[in-house]
Amino acid sequence: MLTWVFSTIVTGLLTLLAFQRMFYPYFWDDLNYYLKLRKVGAAVKSRMKSGVITYLDCFVHQARTTPGKSFIVFESQVLTYEDVDLRSNKFANVFKNEGGLKQGDIVALLMSNEPDFICVWFGLCKLGCEVAFLNFNIKSKSFLHCFQSCGAKTLVVGSDLxxxxxxxxxxxxxNxxxxxxxxxxxxxxxxxxLLDKVEKASGEAQPPMATTPAKLMSNFLFIFTSGTTGLPKAARVSHIKAVMCMGFLxxxxxxAGDNIYVTLPLYHMSASLLGIGGCIELGATCVLKKKFSASQFWTDCQKHKVTVFQYIGELCRYLLNQPKTEAETTHGVRIAAGSGLRADVWKEFAKRxxxxxxxxxxxxxxxxxxxxxxxxxxxxxxxxxxxNKRNLPFDLLRCDPSTYEPIRTESGRCVRANKGETGILVAPVSAMNPFLxxxxxxxxxxxxxxxxxxREGDVYFNTGxxxxQDHRDFVYFRDRIGDTFRWKGENVATTEVSEILGGLDFVQDVNVYGVAVPGYEGKAGMAALVLKPDMELDGKRLYNHLVQNLPAYAWPWFLRLEVKTHVIHYIIQCMPVTLP
Known part of the structure; x- marks a missing residue:
């Protein structure tokens, strides 16, 4: 009898396992990831009960827990968690005593990747200031727009800029x-x-500010994004968003024992919140690079014993374009985390x-x-x-292919896209997923x-x-709608580029858009120009105008000239650069 019961149970389990593998092959992957998410969330709640609530709280807690652990490795410098905590205290005291900064003030930060980016940022946070990260590539007009839009009254600029x-x-x-x-x-x-004053400043910590769970919903940072149109916009990043980012790595x-290589610019969320924040959450070491170098990448990985690195799709393609070296296969890297990696580059990268x-x-x-x-x-x-949908709910909506506006029924409600059908990604706005x-x-x-x-009264964030979502529940990125495209890891607003080109006296009309280039991530800029009557294209002036007004990633790499009855297409020849 017992033998029969046992064999029946085993047969049932084997049948169930076969059914799962056939119809739900990723069940265990999904479940394991969900449990990981729950574990990370439980750790956050546990820290909150002891008063460790914000991103800054997490850093201070880590500095007290592992003060002697290497936090930032930069060129020949090594700063421990305690070193960064002490130096950020000094910056805080200088800004408070010499600059009169206080809680609620907005400060813009224009710095390259370096340890003091982090020390200045944390020092300002310790005063309760809201920091705005400025992209150091943008030119005068966009720079002034960004500075003014975030409402900053103070700017900290790196010595090299x-x-x-x-x-x-x-x-x-x-002003x-x-x-x-x-x-x-x-x-x-x-x-x-700053530095002369910091050397003499006290390293005494600021009096702790009251931090409550309600503070998580308030603004922590301003990070600029091109959004879907126009000049860059100062996106408000809530404290809860920053804390959620810390669990990514x-x-x-x-x-905790990993050395994590961060070569992406710190003014982007990927490096500052996912990268630096991820290191803090783990208690790991960040190997920080001033600027990504494809030729030095694997040598750096060997030198600093890198085990994890962050990427964007372009970075991986640059590495594949480098000559083969011994270091590229004798490194200790086991994880690459990032976004924007094309499937063909992904395969080649994994193979090589x-x-x-x-x-x-x-x-x-x-x-x-x-x-x-x-x-x-x-x-x-x-x-x-x-x-996954239980943890972070979202939907894909059917949209009009010409306007990309969500399709609504006669009752005014939106329609979900079917599996295998492309739709606009939207997410419900809630206390845990705020949009500031x-x-x-x-x-x-x-x-x-x-x-x-x-339903009546619901609110969703439109990602654009x-x-x-395919029939196996995998999600694929298809395209970005609106007046923007992505090139060299940056978002380019077509209206901004059009406005700059429209400032040339020989241009009558201009339209800018992104075009796919075989073998490249994102889209390169194409500018369709109509010249004024009796005027010719001045390539040299065009080039100088772009250099003065736009970062290189926003330049249009192709021109489409409409001349009377025909159109001329060509790559801009006046630029002393080529597509990477």
Missing amino acids: VSCREEVLSSLRD GIDLWVTDSSSTVKGLHT RLCGAR FGKIQIREAYGLTEASIGFLNYTNEIGPIGRAGYF GYAGNKEMSEKKLLRNVF DLML
């Missing part, structure tokens, strides 16, 4: 903006020096550089919707199984929201991204 910003700095100084430079001396009038499989787990992800600066491909499937950005909007741009903030989507 002063010489190329003197004109803008003079303009800000004349009463308080200017600081991370240097011991400066020849620029009106620029307060752990979910990718990183551990050894057994590195690729963890492709998708996320947004403005909202907390995100995906992570925790399987070995090449191509998708993540999965949309039952467990763009600073100084209420109209654009409202445009990102969809109301009465499935087209996605597809």
